Amino acid sequence: MILTNNQRTNTKLLSCLIIGGGISGLIIATQLKRHGIKATILDKGRGIGGRLATRRIRHSSDIEGIFDYGAQHFTVSNLQFQAWVDEWIKQGIVKEWAQGFPTTDGTIEDYNQTYYRGIKSNRSIAKHLAKDLDIHTSTKIIDLKWQENSKWLIQAENGANFAGDILIITAPVPQSLALFDNSEITLTPELRQRLEQVVYHKCIAVLALLEQPSHIPESGGLFLDGNPLSWIASNYKKGISPQGYAVTLHAGSEFSETHWESDNENLVNQLFKAASPWLNSNVIKYQVHRWRYSQPRTVYGEPYLALPEISLIMAGDAFVAPNIEGAVLSGLAAAEYFSSQM
Ligand SMILES: Cc1cc2nc3c(=O)[nH]c(=O)nc-3n(C[C@H](O)[C@H](O)[C@H](O)COP(=O)(O)OP(=O)(O)OC[C@H]3O[C@@H](n4cnc5c(N)ncnc54)[C@H](O)[C@@H]3O)c2cc1C
Incomplete structure (x- = not known):
């Protein structure tokens, strides 16, 4: 993760946007909150929990x-x-x-x-985790912009905009890839191919x-x-x-x-x-x-994917195992990685 010196001394001021309020996104936000980092969850669903x-x-x-x-x-x-x-x-x-x-x-x-x-x-497991978190439901993200000031600006279908230092995506991998395409975010061909193998x-x-x-x-x-x-x-x-x-x-x-x-x-x-x-x-x-x-x-086979050059992390069940435990372990590993960069 690329953090400026100013960010390093003010980690409490760092803001993180998490796309996806399934169990992996909720676990990440819970862990970041414990580290004093403000995380905002954005989910397109009317309720929280995703596949729960x-x-x-x-x-x-x-x-x-x-x-x-x-x-x-x-x-x-x-x-x-x-x-x-x-x-x-x-x-x-x-x-x-x-x-x-x-x-x-x-x-x-x-x-x-x-x-x-x-x-x-x-x-109700998701609702329990969500209790003290900052969550926007009915918020489908349709565009991602990595700006020159090293901040993410992301836009929802309902017109709302959100800015943050770090972006974490926990949507199913094909949906994340579609979002990258729509936002003109280009991955290396090797990485793209690896992610496309997750079906x-x-x-x-x-x-x-x-x-x-x-x-x-x-x-x-x-x-x-x-x-x-x-x-x-x-x-x-x-x-x-x-x-x-x-x-x-x-x-x-x-x-x-x-x-x-x-x-x-x-x-x-x-x-x-x-x-x-x-x-x-x-x-x-x-x-x-x-x-x-x-x-x-098929799973990606590493607990998360980090692209430090654009402060982007991908996580979710598809990175560990096709179940709730896999989603939680991916979320914990992604949060741990994030915290270790500070
Ligand atoms: C039918 C079925 C049966 C299952 N049975 C079991 C089982 O018995 N045991 C078990 O352990 N696991 C089971 N699973 C798997 C388990 O539900 C998942 O592994 C786990 O819930 C995945 O959590 P996640 O957070 O990674 O993803 P998700 O729960 O999918 O969360 C991703 C979230 O991203 C949101 N999202 C996607 N795109 C956008 C966007 N553009 N903007 C905003 N939000 C977006 C979605 O709305 C979703 O809430 C089952 C799943 C299904 C569907």
């Missing part, structure tokens, strides 16, 4: 489904991440969900693996509010073979949807790719048919969400 996504579907005054429809659960293998999770458990944000999940052949997959979840919902699975998610309780096993989650469904979960049994039998269905990546352009009715009929042994009910209402970038199929 939760939505409500109301049917009547007493029936409302609450759905985790992005990340369903998370696991921990790294001690640094475990320390964060232990703290979230102490604060009543997160709890253990299950030791493995059943599969269709009756076995338990990963039976010695602990799966965690947000207590209220998975988005993602698509995932079609269906949120179904049922009339009757489902037959999904008691833990609330079931792994399927991906053809056409890879996962089905009862948010009611999970404990986040007390007033509605809310079921999340995730189509496998092949089905999602093939049916990406299909109309909702067509693909939902196929998915409901495949899920019928576990649904066991009429569907009162449903919604479809298409995740163009659900989980990276």
